[in-house]
Amino acid sequence: MAAELEDLIPLFRAGRALAWEHHRAVLRAADRQLLLTARTLGEALRARRSIRHLSDVEFKVYSQMGEDGIIEWLVQNLPIRAERFVEFGVGDYTESNTRYLMRNRNWSGLVLDASARHIETITGDEIFWKHDLTARSAFITRETIDDILARSGHTGEIGLLSIDIDGNDYWVFDAIDAVRPDIVICEYNAILGDRHALTIPYDPAFQRAIAHPSWLYFGASIRALEHAAARKGYRLVGSNGAGHNAFFVRAELESLLAIEDRRALPSLFRESRNEDGSLSHVGGLDRAALIADMPVFDVDTGRTAPLASFGDLYSPAWRTRLAPSARS
Numbered sequence: 001m002a003a004e005l006e007d008l009i010p011l012f013r014a015g016r017a018l019a020w021e022h023h024r025a026v027l028r029a030a031d032r033q034l035l036l037t038a039r040t041l042g043e044a045l046r047a048r049r050s051i052r053h054l055s056d057v058e059f060k061v062y063s064q065m066g067e068d069g070i071i072e073w074l075v076q077n078l079p080i081r082a083e084r085f086v087e088f089g090v091g092d093y094t095e096s097n098t099r100y101l102m103r104n105r106n107w108s109g110l111v112l113d114a115s116a117r118h119i120e121t122i123t124g125d126e127i128f129w130k131h132d133l134t135a136r137s138a139f140i141t142r143e144t145i146d147d148i149l150a151r152s153g154h155t156g157e158i159g160l161l162s163i164d165i166d167g168n169d170y171w172v173f174d175a176i177d178a179v180r181p182d183i184v185i186c187e188y189n190a191i192l193g194d195r196h197a198l199t200i201p202y203d204p205a206f207q208r209a210i211a212h213p214s215w216l217y218f219g220a221s222i223r224a225l226e227h228a229a230a231r232k233g234y235r236l237v238g239s240n241g242a243g244h245n246a247f248f249v250r251a252e253l254e255s256l257l258a259i260e261d262r263r264a265l266p267s268l269f270r271e272s273r274n275e276d277g278s279l280s281h282v283g284g285l286d287r288a289a290l291i292a293d294m295p296v297f298d299v300d301t302g303r304t305a306p307l308a309s310f311g312d313l314y315s316p317a318w319r320t321r322l323a324p325s326a327r328s
Helices: 002-045 067-077 099-105 116-124 145-151 169-175 222-231 251-256 284-290 316-327
Strands: 084-088 108-113 133-137 156-163 179-187 234-239 245-250 295-298 304-306
Touching: 002 067, 002 099, 067 099, 067 179, 067 245, 099 108, 108 116, 116 133, 145 169, 156 169, 169 179, 169 222, 179 222, 222 234, 222 245, 234 251, 245 251, 284 316
Parallel strands: 084 108, 084 156, 108 133, 156 179
Antiparallel strands: 179 245, 234 245, 295 304
């Protein structure tokens, strides 16, 4: 019986290899179809020179939400100086803001992530040899970011910078001098509102999952990011419809974009966690109460105080959008 089983092992291995190859072939075919559909959508955007809000031109290929469509529209309507990008906080790069830009337009770039395992996955993917992509493992702080960019060979003018590190986003954005992008995408924490320029106090070792059990204490408000952007010569041109990624362009390019409403939108995410790490689905206005006692830094005044001490966090427009979620 044992001998018969041993005879079956090569057959089993061959069958498994065939199954995996079939699976990969199906994925490649699906990816090709996805790119073809996205390119059709991208061509349709060329006729939309004037839009109400950035969310009107969204479509998703590899981005988390509709950022791929927004990026495509911006690139179509701006004189991009260098077809290069830098993105950090990319995970294994299957979901990102620059993968479609690279696949569709063949831009080159640098991606950074704190996980060495994620970087191994990226360098083992066929996109790594098909494109001019640099991937580095690094824990990013405001003290190290410029050195990391310089050592990776990515400095100077670039087309796009994307920041999503779920923590010191404001502090790192404010510290970057090594690159001068045409477009900046930066995640904001809508729970911190749109009335005050608030961010978590700087902590180079900050980790969102450790800082607070709800996972809602991280990042910066949209107004804080606007302050950092303005100091660096950038202007807000809107956000994605999901209300967590803000888009900025160089101030001298702002007039080239025909966007009626350039405000950032509030998020309706219900990603709060229980003590055991499971989702608790707290939404709307109730989310801020979970982190009311946590300290935040006011960029305008230099004051650090509990979030609750800043009173009303939301403009009437944001409050109207958030209130129905709180009542559900």
